[in-house]
Amino acid sequence: MAExxxxxxxxxxxxxxxxxxxxxxxxxxxxxxxxxxxxxTSGLYDKYGPERVIDTPIxxxxxxxxGIGASFLGVRPxxxxxxxxxxxxxxxxxxxxxxxxxxxxxxxxxxPVVFRSPGGCAHQLGAxxxxxxxKVFMGVAGLRVVTPSNPRQAYGLLKSAVRCNDPVFINEHxxxxxxxxxxxxxxxxxxxxxxxxxREGSDVTLFGYNISVYWCLAAAGKLAEQxxxxxxxxxxxxxxxxRAGIRRSVSRTHRAVIVEEAEPAVGVxxxxxxxxxxxxxxxxxxxxxxxxxxxxxIPYNRALEKAAIPNAGDVVRAVLNMFGx
Amino acid sequence: xxxxxxTRLLRExxxxxxxxxxxxxxxxxxxxxGFLHLYPGQEACCHGVLEAARPGRDYVITGYRDHIHAxxxxxxxxxxxxxxxxxxxxxxxxRGGSMHIFDxxxxxxxxxxxxxxxxxxxxxxxKAIKLKGDDxxxxxxxxxxxxxxxxxxxxxxxxxxxxxxxxxxxxNNLYGIGTHIERSSAVTEQYRRAAAYAIPAKQVDGQDIELxxxxxxxxxxxxxxxxxxxxxxxxxxxxxxxxxxxxxAYRSKEEEQAWGRRDPITILRDRLIAAxxxxxxxxxxxxxxIIEEIENEIIPFAEEAPQxxxxxxxxxxxxxxxxxxxxxxx
Ligand SMILES: Cc1ncc(C[n+]2csc(CCOP(=O)(O)OP(=O)(O)O)c2C)c(N)n1
Ligand SMILES: [Mg+2]
Numbered sequence: 290m291a292e293x294x295x296x297x298x299x300x301x302x303x304x305x306x307x308x309x310x311x312x313x314x315x316x317x318x319x320x321x322x323x324x325x326x327x328x329x330t331s332g333l334y335d336k337y338g339p340e341r342v343i344d345t346p347i348x349x350x351x352x353x354x355x356g357i358g359a360s361f362l363g364v365r366p367x368x369x370x371x372x373x374x375x376x377x378x379x380x381x382x383x384x385x386x387x388x389x390x391x392x393x394x395x396x397x398x399x400x401p402v403v404f405r406s407p408g409g410c411a412h413q414l415g416a417x418x419x420x421x422x423x424k425v426f427m428g429v430a431g432l433r434v435v436t437p438s439n440p441r442q443a444y445g446l447l448k449s450a451v452r453c454n455d456p457v458f459i460n461e462h463x464x465x466x467x468x469x470x471x472x473x474x475x476x477x478x479x480x481x482x483x484x485x486x487x488r489e490g491s492d493v494t495l496f497g498y499n500i501s502v503y504w505c506l507a508a509a510g511k512l513a514e515q516x517x518x519x520x521x522x523x524x525x526x527x528x529x530x531x532r533a534g535i536r537r538s539v540s541r542t543h544r545a546v547i548v549e550e551a552e553p554a555v556g557v558x559x560x561x562x563x564x565x566x567x568x569x570x571x572x573x574x575x576x577x578x579x580x581x582x583x584x585x586x587i588p589y590n591r592a593l594e595k596a597a598i599p600n601a602g603d604v605v606r607a608v609l610n611m612f613g614x
Numbered sequence: 615x616x617x618x619x620x621t622r623l624l625r626e627x628x629x630x631x632x633x634x635x636x637x638x639x640x641x642x643x644x645x646x647x648g649f650l651h652l653y654p655g656q657e658a659c660c661h662g663v664l665e666a667a668r669p670g671r672d673y674v675i676t677g678y679r680d681h682i683h684a685x686x687x688x689x690x691x692x693x694x695x696x697x698x699x700x701x702x703x704x705x706x707x708x709r710g711g712s713m714h715i716f717d718x719x720x721x722x723x724x725x726x727x728x729x730x731x732x733x734x735x736x737x738x739x740x741k742a743i744k745l746k747g748d749d750x751x752x753x754x755x756x757x758x759x760x761x762x763x764x765x766x767x768x769x770x771x772x773x774x775x776x777x778x779x780x781x782x783x784x785x786n787n788l789y790g791i792g793t794h795i796e797r798s799s800a801v802t803e804q805y806r807r808a809a810a811y812a813i814p815a816k817q818v819d820g821q822d823i824e825l826x827x828x829x830x831x832x833x834x835x836x837x838x839x840x841x842x843x844x845x846x847x848x849x850x851x852x853x854x855x856x857x858x859x860x861x862x863a864y865r866s867k868e869e870e871q872a873w874g875r876r877d878p879i880t881i882l883r884d885r886l887i888a889a890x891x892x893x894x895x896x897x898x899x900x901x902x903x904i905i906e907e908i909e910n911e912i913i914p915f916a917e918e919a920p921q922x923x924x925x926x927x928x929x930x931x932x933x934x935x936x937x938x939x940x941x942x943x944x
Binding site for chain 1: 675705706709710717728736738739741742744769930933939941942
């Protein structure tokens with residue numbers, strides 16, 4: 290098993306899928322000649338040519354719609370939206386066309402298209418480049434949403450997303466393209482549903498996804514020093530969420546904390562809490578908590594920016610408080 | 615076009631007219647719900663263009679005023695009516711309704727309700743055709759007001775840049791709901807807008823099917839020859855309100871009457887009669903046969919068709935038993 294970077298894992302998945310099926314194409318802004326803002330498509334333009342690795346004009350709604358239309362005829366486009374902040378311009382097509390076409394055609398037509406885009410708060414990119422938008426995509430029937438927290442998931446989720454007959458939104462992270470991790474040498478398809486136990490524990494479950502998995506793991510390390518054995522669940526699938534996995538863990542630990550990089554309203558934390566209520570309320574020893582971003586447009590100033598986003602310390606404090614420590 | 619073709623087209627247009635008028639009645643009888651946008655007045659546009667293409671093989675996409683485009687592609691009119699009645703035997707299994715008629719087997723790729731939504735979808739279908747190396751084309755029918763959407767400009771730019779085999783047809787009926795084109799478009803002649811994207815375009819009288827057909831032959835030929843997109847603007851008029859809730863108060867009786875004198879069915883009928891290729895009695899017989907078909911076959915089919923089973927409410931949201939959801943066979 291080789292250690293590779295997150296962007297290399299995404300690149301490898303593109304390469305393998307494009308080699309496997311001539312109808313797999315990639316499109317987006319500066320993904321071809323330049324190789325992508327985060328190098329996720331580097332080298333593919335030379336290998337597969339401009340008809341399959343397409344540098345688009347800066348027109349998110351237009352090329353997203355074009356990719357969806359191509360998918361109606363069996364093409365499998367991987368559409369890169371340079372930043373989720375720009376995905377707002379593409380949402381009409383993502384929601385009104387891709388997510389609904391199977392249903393409103395009574396099952397005749399589908400849009401097997403993959404949207405990939407980095408979200409999250411990076412370093413001082415300001416209010417219009419720091420959105421965390423997974424909550425927006427999660428709420429739309431007909432669209433799958435996954436979010437890889439490591440290179441293995443980044444590779445395997447993209448592979449499965451390309452083959453799957455549903456539209457899939459892959460929520461990546463600006464800060465994660467350079468993280469390293471082990472990816473199987475042989476071909477690997479990651480499930481698009483479910484969750485993973487990132488750390489086993491018995492006293493409390495910390496739910497994270499994407500970058501917040503790392504905050505949860507760091508917090509679990511600190512909590513262990515205080516005698517609290519935290520379990521960390523990686524919710525790599527956000528739509529649909531893994532109800533069974535959430536129930537299984539909370540039924541064992543009886544306590545739950547959800548950690549999200551986004552603002553709390555209508556978010557992953559709210560949704561996981563609702564699932565806990567519905568699935569295993571009477572097994573709880575304490576009210577579930579969520580650790581979320583502050584509800585502000587992300588400020589430029591570094592100190593203010595850091596204050597807006599939660600961190601491992603916030604998780605530790607909340608859990609200690611939950612245990613009356 | 616020979617006499618047999620012209621007579622058939624006259625029948626098809628008359629059928630389209632009566633079908634839509636029957637929809638109106640069914641709506642008033644509350645058999646049809648939701649929004650209903652009807653096509654009377656514009657028949658020569660759809661029929662003239664598709665006659666010059668390969669309906670059932672070329673990929674067609676349009677907006678919410680979509681019943682007739684589907685039928686011209688080969689969709690069984692009974693399945694369209696059953697769809698309007700919300701039935702399981704409807705062409706979209708009762709999940710779509712009037713604005714979302716689909717018939718993929720006949721390559722009618724759907725009616726879409728967001729004004730302008732189909733522009734990039736059509737370009738994408740054309741991209742797929744090109745990748746597959748087929749000689750099919752994509753045809754996108756939309757209204758004049760849709761051309762004010764960014765999607766129009768975005769799609770035309772990409773289609774031209776990448777020489778995609780797509781024909782854009784603007785059915786210019788002068789209105790977007792109640793807003794006259796003079797009040798919404800800085801350039802009212804829609805075909806001129808294509809020049810911004812180096813796309814050849816033409817404006818044609820959309821009430822004379824022979825003129826539409828001739829122009830469409832040229833347009834389709836251009837697109838099918840791999841020369842890139844083309845835009846056809848057809849000047850036309852819808853007789854009814856925009857949808858069923860429209861009072862039509864924004865336009866004058868004189869205007870409506872003037873356009874009524876240029877009715878596409880009357881123009882073709884009178885021409886055939888004048889040429890001795892059709893008699894007045896022959897026309898009446900045609901009309902009777904159509905009404906009988908609608909009343910004896912289409913409406914009863916839609917009436918008797920089963921309702922969708924509520925147990926299946928959540929079907930078709932996602933693919934069924936897709937192995938890749940759980941990581942494939944591996
Ligand atoms: C994005 C969007 N905005 C507004 C509407 C409401 N609407 C429906 S049809 C229409 C007018 C469209 O006119 P045109 O494109 O000329 O087509 P026509 O109805 O004349 O055939 C409007 C404003 C809509 N369905 N979608
Ligand atoms: Mg109009």
